Amino acid sequence: MSEHKQNRFLPYLREDRLPHxxxxxxxxxxxxxxxxxxMEKAEMDFDNIAMVSGIGCSSRIPGYLKCDSLxxxxxxxxxFATGLKTANKDLDVVVFTGDGDAASIGGNHLxxxxxxxxxxxxxxxxxxxxxxxxxxxxxxxxxxSFGTTAPYGNQDAPFKLAELVAAAGATYSAxxxxxxxxxxxxxxxxGLKNPGxxxxxxxxxxxxxxxxxxxxxxxxxxxxVMKANTVFxxxxxxxxxxxxEGKIVVGEFANTQKDEFTENLEKISIEKSGSKTxxxxxxxxxx
Amino acid sequence: MAEEFFIQGxxxxxxxxxxxxxxxxxxxxxxxxxxxxxxxxxxxxxxxxSFVQMEDEIASAGAIIGGSWGGAxxxxxxxxxxxxxxxxxxxxxxxxxxxxxFVNVQRGSPSTAQPTMAAQGDxxxxxWGSHGDYEPIALSPSSVQEFFDFTIKAFNLAEEYxxxxxxxxxxxxxxxxxxIVVEDNIEIVPRKRPExxxxxxxxxxxENGTTPMPAFGDGFNIHVTGLTHDERGYPDTNNPETHDTLxxxxxxxxxxNKDKIxxxxxxxxxxxxxxxxxxxxxxxxxxxxVRRCDRKVGYIKIDTxxxxxxxxxxxxxxxxxxxxxxxxxxxxMYYEVDRACKKNSNxxxxxxxxxxxxxxxxxxxxxxxxxxx
Amino acid sequence: xxxxxRICGFGGQGIILAGIILGKSASxxxxxxxxxxxxxxxxxxxxxxxxxxxxxxGKVDYPKVQSPDILVAMSNExxxxxxxxxxxxxxxxxxxxxxxxxxxxxxxxxxxxKVYEAPATKTAIDEIGLKIVANIxxxxxxxxxxxVISKEAAIKAIEASVPKGTEEKNIKAxxxxxxxxx
Numbered sequence: 029m030s031e032h033k034q035n036r037f038l039p040y041l042r043e044d045r046l047p048h049x050x051x052x053x054x055x056x057x058x059x060x061x062x063x064x065x066x067m068e069k070a071e072m073d074f075d076n077i078a079m080v081s082g083i084g085c086s087s088r089i090p091g092y093l094k095c096d097s098l099x100x101x102x103x104x105x106x107x108f109a110t111g112l113k114t115a116n117k118d119l120d121v122v123v124f125t126g127d128g129d130a131a132s133i134g135g136n137h138l139x140x141x142x143x144x145x146x147x148x149x150x151x152x153x154x155x156x157x158x159x160x161x162x163x164x165x166x167x168x169x170x171x172x173s174f175g176t177t178a179p180y181g182n183q184d185a186p187f188k189l190a191e192l193v194a195a196a197g198a199t200y201s202a203x204x205x206x207x208x209x210x211x212x213x214x215x216x217x218x219g220l221k222n223p224g225x226x227x228x229x230x231x232x233x234x235x236x237x238x239x240x241x242x243x244x245x246x247x248x249x250x251x252x253v254m255k256a257n258t259v260f261x262x263x264x265x266x267x268x269x270x271x272x273e274g275k276i277v278v279g280e281f282a283n284t285q286k287d288e289f290t291e292n293l294e295k296i297s298i299e300k301s302g303s304k305t306x307x308x309x310x311x312x313x314x315x
Numbered sequence: 316m317a318e319e320f321f322i323q324g325x326x327x328x329x330x331x332x333x334x335x336x337x338x339x340x341x342x343x344x345x346x347x348x349x350x351x352x353x354x355x356x357x358x359x360x361x362x363x364x365s366f367v368q369m370e371d372e373i374a375s376a377g378a379i380i381g382g383s384w385g386g387a388x389x390x391x392x393x394x395x396x397x398x399x400x401x402x403x404x405x406x407x408x409x410x411x412x413x414x415x416x417f418v419n420v421q422r423g424s425p426s427t428a429q430p431t432m433a434a435q436g437d438x439x440x441x442x443w444g445s446h447g448d449y450e451p452i453a454l455s456p457s458s459v460q461e462f463f464d465f466t467i468k469a470f471n472l473a474e475e476y477x478x479x480x481x482x483x484x485x486x487x488x489x490x491x492x493x494x495i496v497v498e499d500n501i502e503i504v505p506r507k508r509p510e511x512x513x514x515x516x517x518x519x520x521x522e523n524g525t526t527p528m529p530a531f532g533d534g535f536n537i538h539v540t541g542l543t544h545d546e547r548g549y550p551d552t553n554n555p556e557t558h559d560t561l562x563x564x565x566x567x568x569x570x571x572n573k574d575k576i577x578x579x580x581x582x583x584x585x586x587x588x589x590x591x592x593x594x595x596x597x598x599x600x601x602x603x604x605v606r607r608c609d610r611k612v613g614y615i616k617i618d619t620x621x622x623x624x625x626x627x628x629x630x631x632x633x634x635x636x637x638x639x640x641x642x643x644x645x646x647x648m649y650y651e652v653d654r655a656c657k658k659n660s661n662x663x664x665x666x667x668x669x670x671x672x673x674x675x676x677x678x679x680x681x682x683x684x685x686x687x688x
Numbered sequence: 689x690x691x692x693x694r695i696c697g698f699g700g701q702g703i704i705l706a707g708i709i710l711g712k713s714a715s716x717x718x719x720x721x722x723x724x725x726x727x728x729x730x731x732x733x734x735x736x737x738x739x740x741x742x743x744x745x746g747k748v749d750y751p752k753v754q755s756p757d758i759l760v761a762m763s764n765e766x767x768x769x770x771x772x773x774x775x776x777x778x779x780x781x782x783x784x785x786x787x788x789x790x791x792x793x794x795x796x797x798x799x800x801x802k803v804y805e806a807p808a809t810k811t812a813i814d815e816i817g818l819k820i821v822a823n824i825x826x827x828x829x830x831x832x833x834x835x836v837i838s839k840e841a842a843i844k845a846i847e848a849s850v851p852k853g854t855e856e857k858n859i860k861a862x863x864x865x866x867x868x869x870x
Contacts, residue, residue, distance in 0.1 A: 042538070045549055078531040080381070091538055091550065096531040098384060099540035099550075100377065101407050107369060107377030112531060114365045114378070115339050115385025119532050137377075140370040293367075296360045306363035308386035308530050309338045310414075310474070310506040315362070321712040321722070347728070431728035491751055492708060492724040494715040596751075603749040675750050 037064040040074060042094050049088060051159075053239075053247030055206040055232030059153055060089055062209050062230075063122075066216035078119045080109040082129035084160050085234075086153035089124045103133030106141040109148050116307050117147070117290040120220070127154040127168040131187050135167070142196035145224045146289035151216065152189060152227065155234035163237035170274060174241040190229045194282035199224035201282040205231040207255045208278060215280070224288050231276050318497045324462040324488040325392075327495050328418055329354035331466030332390050334501050337416070338364035339387035341378035343371055343397060346430040347486040348420035351392035372397035376404035379415045384539060386530030388470055388506075392418035395437050396427060398444065405479060406445030407541040409565060412518070412525060414473035414506070418466065418482040420489040421643075423670045432670020433486035435595055435643040441481045442621055448562055450569035452576060453481040453621040457598040459493035465618070471504040472576065476568055477525040483620065485643065487596035487672050509535065517548045520564055523571040569622055577624035580616040584631040587613030589682060590660075592628065592652050593641040594620055597673050601641055604678035612682060620648060625655035632660050637685050641665045641673055661685075690744040691836050692753040695826075696770050697762030697786070699737045702823030706760075707739030709827050709845045710837055714743040716848075717841035723751040736766055743836055758834055760826060761787050762808065771795050777802070779834060783826065785809040804833050806868045812861060821861035824850075828865020839866065 037060075050056045067074060079090035083102035090097035100108045105123050113121045130138050130152045141148065157175055158164040165175035168186045175182065190203040200222040204212040212230060219226030233239065233250035244250045254276065261279025264272055290305075297305045309315065322330070329351050332340070340355040356366045364387070369375040375391045382389035393401070398419050408415055423429025424436040437444075441453045452472050456462040462484055469480040507527035509515045517537045519526045529535040542550040543558045551557040569576065584590050588610060593601045594617040605612050615631055617624060632638050638660045640649040645666045653662040665681045667673040693710060697703045704726050711724035720743055727738045740753040758779045761767035764787045771792045774780060777800045782789055784805045789796065796803055806829035812822040824846060831842045843859060850858045 042549075044547075075534060075536075076532065091540065094536050096384075096536055097538045098381065098531070099538065099542070100380075101403050101541060104373060104377040104404065107374035108381035110367065110369070110374070111339065111341055111378030111381025111383075111389065112385040113381075114341075114367055115382040115387035115389070116530070116532055119385070136370050137374055140374070290365075293360075293365050297363050297365070300360040301363045303363055305365055306338055306387075308533075309336060309363075310383070310386050310388045310530070311508050312336065313503070313505040315336050315503075319716055321708070321715050321724075487725075487751065490725065490728065492711055493748075493751075494722070599749045599751055606749070672750075672752060674752075674754065 037061060040064055040094055041092055045092055048092055050085065051236040053233065053235040054085070055155065055230070056086060056089060056153065058206050058209060059151065059230055059232065060092070062212045063151060063216055066213045066220060069213065070217045070220040072120060072220055076118070076120050077122055078112060079122050079124060080105045080112060081124040082134060084126040084129045084158070086124050086126040087129055103129055104137060105129065106134060106137040106148070106150070110141060110144070110146055113146055113148060114290055114293065117294065117305065118307060121148050123148055123150040125150060125152050127152065127156060127189070128158045128166045131167045131189055138193065139196040142193045142198040142225050142227065144289040145197055145199055145286050147223055147225070149216070149219045149226045150228070152229045153232055154189060154229050155232050155238055157234050157238040159234050159237050163241055173238070176241070190227065190281045193227040197225070198227050198282050199284050199286050200226035202227070202280045203229040203231065203276070204278050205254050205258060205276060206233065207251050207258070211278070218283070224286060316499060319494055320497065321492055321494050322459065323350055323490060323492050324456070324459045324484065325350035325420065325490065326354050327459045327463040328392065328466045328482070328484070329358060330497065331463040332416070332470070333358055333362060334497070335467040335470035336388045336503050336505070337390050337470060338362065339379065339382035339389040340364070340391065341367045341369050341375045341382065341389070342391045342393065343369055343375050345394045345397045347422055347489050348392045348394050348418065350489070351418060351420070372400040373404065376401035380404060380408050380411070380413050383413050383415050384531050386532070388414070388474070390416040390418065392420065394420050394422045395424040398437060398440060402445045406447060406449070408479040409445065409449040410541045411539050412477040412528070412565065413479065414477050414528070415479050416466070416469045416473055416482065417479060418484065421483065421485040423668070429670045431486065433596060433643060433672060434668060434670065435485055435647070438483065438620055438644065438647040441483055448566060450566045451481060451621045452476070452478060452569065452619065453483050454618060455483045455594040455620055456488055457595050457616065459488065459491065460495045462488055463495050463497070467501060467503065471502070474504040474506050476572070477528055478569065481621070483595065485596050508533065516546045518544060518546050518561070520546055520560060524568055573622050576619060576622060577627060578618035579624050579627050580618065581614065581631050583613035584615060585613070585634065587611050587635050589637045589639055589685060590615060590632045590635040591639045591641060591678070592617065594648065597641045597643060600673050600675050600678055604675040604682070607675060608679060608682060610682065610686065617648070623651045623655070625651070628652060628655040629657060632656050635660050638662045639665060639681060639685060641678060643667055643673070690742060690748070691758065692756045693741045693743065693758040693760070693836065694738065694753050694756040694770060694773070695760040695762070696736065696738045696766035698766070699735050701737065701762050702820065703737040703762065704739045705849065706823040706827050707741045709842065709849050710741045710743070710830065712849060713837040713841035713845040717844045718838055720745060721748045723748045725752060736763070736769065738766070738770070758830070758836070760830060762822070762826065764788055764791065767792060774799065774801060776800055779804065781806055781826070781829060781833060783808045783822070804829070804869065806865065808865060811864050811868060815864045816857060816861050818857060821858060824858045824861040825865035825868070828862040829869045832866045832869035
């Protein structure tokens with residue numbers, strides 16, 4: 029038997045939790061790899077990363093990574109992350125979420141976290157469908173696509189998440205797909221380094237549910253469609269709305285600087301108490 | 316040196332939170348609890364703490380759970396409609412054994428009902444509000460001083476047992492002003508940090524207790540999930556034994572420590588014909604009625620509605636022919652008292668809704684009515 | 689002894705602060721017990737305002753006012769609305785500038801009410817030059833007429849309750865009110 033080559037990211041994983049629950053052909057594996065590569069490129073201290081997620085397939089990712097991780101309630105990851113980051117602003121807080129989690133049940137938290145420009149890095153894995161519950165349409169499902177709850181085709185227009193979050197006030201917002209891993213890695217790296225709210229939407233394939241329901245039976249077929257439909261933002265800016273229908277526009281939608289939420293709180297603390305916001309005070313017997 | 320203040324109940328609650336070590340508050344404005352948020356927005360930055368006005372109550376509950384795992388004693392304050400929205404995350408906090416404090420300044424309910432009027436309609440919601448089995452701790456203050464003291468006690472109990480604790484106040488106590496005395500040596504329970512990373516089992520099955528809780532960033536690389544989890548914190552959702560072990564332990568750590576947690580006060584119960592049971596603001600009317608009553612009437616004041624002090628109540632009502640429960644709802648704790656009395660006494664209810672505190676006269680009339688039986 | 693006091697007027701007159709000062713005086717500086725409560729209506733400003741204080745030598749259990757021993761009215765609307773709860777032989781203090789006791793003459797006679805007129809608003813304008821301290825003028829009058837709190841305690845409570853820098857004007861207002869009832 030030939031020697032098995034160890035994945036260089038294995039030390040970051042909770043090996044005692046493997047195998048994982050993701051379906052064959054799911055994009056989550058590629059996105060975990062992209063995240064870890066970006067984290068190394070950004071020269072982050074992995075031990076200082078705390079992950080927060082909601083409910084759904086993508087929200088299971090933090091459970092496989094060997095760092096502090098808070099797997100919360102459906103849609104609410106950003107509110108938990110807001111509390112965690114506020115209580116300890118020294119932590120690098122990363123949120124993994126999906127399209128249903130972030131944009132449907134958690135839509136209000138998403139726009140408010142962006143509005144506050146709190147220093148979180150959000151990776152939103154958008155597969156246009158509810159995978160964990162078995163193939164129902166989501167707020168990003170394309171008009172006309174099929175799901176178990178849209179047997180006659182989805183009648184609603186989808187959200188454009190990266191644009192929505194940019195409009196809500198995030199200082200970094202971008203969209204890439206699982207067929208542009210190099211761009212994705214650089215984008216996650218930029219998001220991790222951005223001292224404000226960073227949102228990276230990753231369009232991905234769910235062959236098990238979206239693919240099966242929409243006559244795209246293999247991951248390769250889904251990747252091919254995704255690639256064919258991708259338009260770079262620079263080109264898209266010069267295109268007519270009609271020509272952009274059904275396209276996935278990739279690129280950056282916000283990359284700017286603004287006051288950050290926990291920095292502002294710290295400024296008030298310094299002004300009112302003479303010192304920075306306290307960290308780990310729950311363990312103190314004298315205050 | 317002890318300090319004295321003449322302040323609102325809600326301000327006393329905020330003061331108690333800071334004295335207990337609360338350094339993170341997340342909340343959403345709602346009458347009649349808003350003064351707690353307003354006071355903490357002003358005071359927390361003065362002690363290096365943080366205040367966040369969240370986008371809604373669901374987010375507020377999530378934020379304080381996140382804040383607690385971030386190493387800060389954390390709290391929110393709200394009223395019925397807000398607590399209703401928080402219920403899913405309340406269940407999450409029980410499941411993940413997260414110490415946090417929920418203050419509920421109860422108002423007329425259900426729905427929006429009476430924002431500026433008092434009620435005690437959320438008592439069963441505090442007990443059973445989230446889905447599933449769990450054992451909450453709840454404290455009911457009946458004075459401004461107690462709102463201060465019980466808020467501190469709530470933080471201490473939360474840390475001791477790693478649970479969410481409810482302070483079940485009401486509009487009367489939240490809004491009235493009274494003198495409070497703040498002693499300078501207040502006992503607070505600091506969180507225990509696990510001794511070492513190696514071999515730490517974050518959700519260990521310790522009988523009647525809890526494992527020390529690390530903060531995120533301490534190097535424990537802990538996984539916290541609302542899914543049924545094993546002692547390591549890893550999801551194990553289809554194993555009946557894992558679920559049974561986990562939930563039993565979460566319940567037992569409270570139930571097996573009831574003697575230490577339950578608190579009541581009583582007067583003249585031993586030879587009373589009628590024992591009146593109440594909690595929160597109505598206690599004040601009961602005490603006045605008992606003082607004015609020329610019959611053999613005693614009273615029990617419940618400080619901790621949850622876990623319900625059934626043994627103490629059974630003991631103190633053993634000789635009473637009649638027991639009267641006075642509360643500002645149509646009968647919630649009444650059924651608990653009835654169950655505790657085990658048919659030894661006739662248990663009656665004076666349930667007053669509409670927003671006004673029951674008056675001593677109403678209670679005296681009810682005593683007469685019972686006497687006529 | 690338990691004394692129940694109700695102060696009423698319209699929003700913006702500082703009715704609530706007047707009640708807080710009475711409660712603070714009694715409980716922090718007179719070694720008595722006091723509870724202050726107020727009504728919370730949905731309206732923001734300009735409506736009726738009502739503040740109640742119970743002062744007692746012993747513990748105040750039932751915290752609400754049921755039939756006041758003392759009614760202080762700073763608007764006619766409030767006077768007409770709340771006079772009916774006043775105890776027989778109770779004390780009524782009104783600001784004649786904002787109320788008309790003729791409107792409640794029958795009740796006063798039937799129930800043997802002791803009536804005092806304290807022109808708080810006029811005194812605030814004429815002597816202090818500030819209409820907004822009428823409530824503190826009224827606290828002075830209440831203190832002198834009812835003796836429910838001591839003058840020393842009232843002054844300490846005012847100093848502890850009013851915005852910094854306004855203490856002097858407020859004490860002056862209190863003294864002017866105290867003198868009104870002499």
